[in-house]
Amino acid sequence: FNPRQAPCVYRWKCLDRWLTDPVIPFLFLVERSTYTTGLFLMYRSALSRLCVEAQHTCKIRAQNCSAWAATKAVIDSQLDGIKEAKTYKSERIIVTKQAAHIKVKGDSRSVINFCANNYLGLSSNPDIIEAGKKALDEYGAGLSSVRFICGTQDLHKQMEKKIAQFHGREDCIIYPSCFDANAGLFEAFLTSEDAVLSDELNHASIIDGIRLCKAQKYRYKHRDMNDLEKKLQESSSARIRLIATDGVFSMDGNIAPLPEICNLAKKYNALVFVDECHSTGVLGKTGRGTEEHFNLNGKVDIINSTLGKALGGAAGGYTTAKSELVDLLRQKSRPYLFSNALPPAVVACGIKALDILTENSKLVNTLQENTKKFRSAMKAAGMNIIGDDHPICPVMVAEENQATLMANKMLDRGIYVIGFTYPVVPKNKARVRVQISAAHSEQDIIKAVESFSEVARELRTL
Numbered sequence: 001f002n003p004r005q006a007p008c009v010y011r012w013k014c015l016d017r018w019l020t021d022p023v024i025p026f027l028f029l030v031e032r033s034t035y036t037t038g039l040f041l042m043y044r045s046a047l048s049r050l051c052v053e054a055q056h057t058c059k060i061r062a063q064n065c066s067a068w069a070a071t072k073a074v075i076d077s078q079l080d081g082i083k084e085a086k087t088y089k090s091e092r093i094i095v096t097k098q099a100a101h102i103k104v105k106g107d108s109r110s111v112i113n114f115c116a117n118n119y120l121g122l123s124s125n126p127d128i129i130e131a132g133k134k135a136l137d138e139y140g141a142g143l144s145s146v147r148f149i150c151g152t153q154d155l156h157k158q159m160e161k162k163i164a165q166f167h168g169r170e171d172c173i174i175y176p177s178c179f180d181a182n183a184g185l186f187e188a189f190l191t192s193e194d195a196v197l198s199d200e201l202n203h204a205s206i207i208d209g210i211r212l213c214k215a216q217k218y219r220y221k222h223r224d225m226n227d228l229e230k231k232l233q234e235s236s237s238a239r240i241r242l243i244a245t246d247g248v249f250s251m252d253g254n255i256a257p258l259p260e261i262c263n264l265a266k267k268y269n270a271l272v273f274v275d276e277c278h279s280t281g282v283l284g285k286t287g288r289g290t291e292e293h294f295n296l297n298g299k300v301d302i303i304n305s306t307l308g309k310a311l312g313g314a315a316g317g318y319t320t321a322k323s324e325l326v327d328l329l330r331q332k333s334r335p336y337l338f339s340n341a342l343p344p345a346v347v348a349c350g351i352k353a354l355d356i357l358t359e360n361s362k363l364v365n366t367l368q369e370n371t372k373k374f375r376s377a378m379k380a381a382g383m384n385i386i387g388d389d390h391p392i393c394p395v396m397v398a399e400e401n402q403a404t405l406m407a408n409k410m411l412d413r414g415i416y417v418i419g420f421t422y423p424v425v426p427k428n429k430a431r432v433r434v435q436i437s438a439a440h441s442e443q444d445i446i447k448a449v450e451s452f453s454e455v456a457r458e459l460r461t462l
Contacts, residue, residue, distance in 0.1 A: 086404070087424065092416075098123040098313060100439035102416070111416045112444050114434045117309035119282050119391055120353075120363045121439025128312050128352045135348030143341040148330070151341030159347050162354045164320050167288065167303055171326035174347075176339050178277050178306035178317030182209040184333035185273070185304065185319055186242075190215035195238035197231050197270075199223065199245045199256070206244055206275055215242075222249075225260045232268040241270040242302075247279035247290035251425055251433070253387025253394055255283070258290050262299045273302040277317075281310025282391060287357050287364040307346075312353035314346045367391060367438040370445060374436050377449040382462050391436035395452065396429070398461055403430040406455050413451040 082088045093105035098118055101110045122128055135155065145151035160172040175181040182205040190196060195216040198206060210217060216238060218231040228243065235241055243265055245256045256274065265272045276289040284292025287310070291297050302325065307316035319329060329336060357363070371391045378385045384396040397403050403419030410417050410432070421430045434448070456462045 085423070086401075086421065100437055100441075100444060104416070109414060111411065111414045112440070112447065113416045114436070114440075114448055115416055115418045116313075116435060116437065117278070118313050118437050118439065119310040119367055119435070120287075120357070121437050122311065122353050122356065122363075123313035125312070125353075125356070127356065128349050131352035132314075132345040132349040136345040139344035139348075141345070142343045145341060146337060146339060147341050148337065153341075153344060153347075155344050155347045155351070156341060159351050159354075160318070162351060162358075163318050166354060166358060167291075167320045168298055169303065169320040170323040172318050172320040173326050173329050173333070173336060174342060175317045175319075175335055176342060177308065177315060178275070178304055179205040179208075180335035180339060181304045181317035181319050182206050182275065183212060184209070184329065184335040185302070186210050186213035186215065186244075187334070188329050188332040189325065190240065190242065192216070193238065194240040194242070195235040196242045196244055197228060197235065199249075201249050201252070202244060202246050203250065203275060203277070206246070210244065223254070223257055225257060225264065228261070229264055229268075232264060232270060236268075241268065242273055243270055244273045245275070247274045247276045248283070248390055248392065250278055250392060251394065251420065251431075253390045253392030255279075255293065255388045255390065256290060258294050258296055258300070262296060271301040272299070273304070274300045276303055276305040277309055278390070278392060280305040281357055281364065282367065285364070286361045307350040307353070311357065312349045314349045316342050316346060316350055363438045367436065370438065370440050371436045373442070374434070374445050374449065377445065378452065381449055381453045381456075383452055383456065386431075393434040393436065394431040395434060396431050397459075400428075400430045402459055402461060403432055406432050406459060406461075409455045409458065410451055413454070415448050415451045 079088075094102050095105050096103045098113075098116060100113055100118075100121060102113045103110055116123070139153060139155060143151040143153070147156070156174065160174055163174070164170060164172040173181075175184065182203070186196060186209045190213045192214045195218060196210050196213065197218040197220055198210055199222055200219050201222045216235060218235055220231045221227040232241065232243075243261055245258075245261060247258070248255055258274070262272060264270070274290055279289035279293070281287040283289050286292065288297070289303070289305070291300055291303075302319065302321045304317065304319050307314060307318070319326065368389075371389065371393070375385060375389070375393060378393070378395065386394050386396060395406075397406060397419075400421045403421050405419075407417050407419035417432050417434055419430070419432050422428075425431060436445075453462075
């Protein structure tokens, strides 16, 4: 028996027995001098104390192991529930740049990507990549600081100025992501005296941001202006009332009724907030979003959006609004105050993407034309496609299990799309979501439509 191979608690018990055995010092006394025996007794006393401490440590470890075992059981149960609900998300690994044509690990083919937010095809734009490389050489890899300490470079101020000018606003504040921008907005300036009125299908980041604030919370039915007006009447005693909506709703591809929202805001003296993540670079003649789409430039009070979709796809989110509000966010917005500044290479990529979009609206026009071609061809093929005239094109299916099955069969044909089912979308509203890019060629669109038609016939969904 080798005690070294035994569990740690047993090994320490063996050592403790050896240290407390009265025979051992007697043997030392016979074989060695009294001085040597005295040293041994001194060391034995020290080792005994060590043994007691080690046993205590082992008990704590055993308790921790028991705590983790209980925690693991809870986590495993949750994961099993997700798998049983068939909403477990696996990640396909891309081994190329993000583009209209990509390669997936384990597949030698090039597949056409119809599920990225790469609306303008700028994620792999060579000019944007070069701008990032140049900034990396000149400004370094990162700031190792939050903005207000020593994390603000001239690049950050250039970007904020360009974004404000792009949207026709007074000022702008940038965050690591638009999720952070939404998380940092409501809590910073709304109190229990105020009210926020939110569309029931708003993005999770808006919902979470609203949860963090102390304002009175009202949820109105999706794009239902009668219900919104009712909620405005119910919240009449609030000091500030803020209507919050997505510009474009990411699962349905439909656009918020901004003219009606602005009219109600004016009637009831409320402010309007719009999340433009799927609108910036997409809607309007020059890609300036939902406001431009409805010819309502300047009517929205607060705009949040992202640099992680149409504008190069790197990272970063922002709030652009009146200078006083932006100043308040710099003082109180926790994700801004306690997050490292955006890396200079990422900022430079965003600046270059804005320059490309500002200087030429050709990519926006191409995106909108591709969207019309795809939607028209799919409808002509008998496919049930919902949403407004937006590059998010949900293809509806009759049964829940058909969404994932259809997406897999599309990938077999070289078309990369994703299926969505309950609870990500409402029950009986399963779909395959397609996202169009300016980088898609006419041949790409034709192949996608033909593949959908083939799979639909195979699954008998037409």
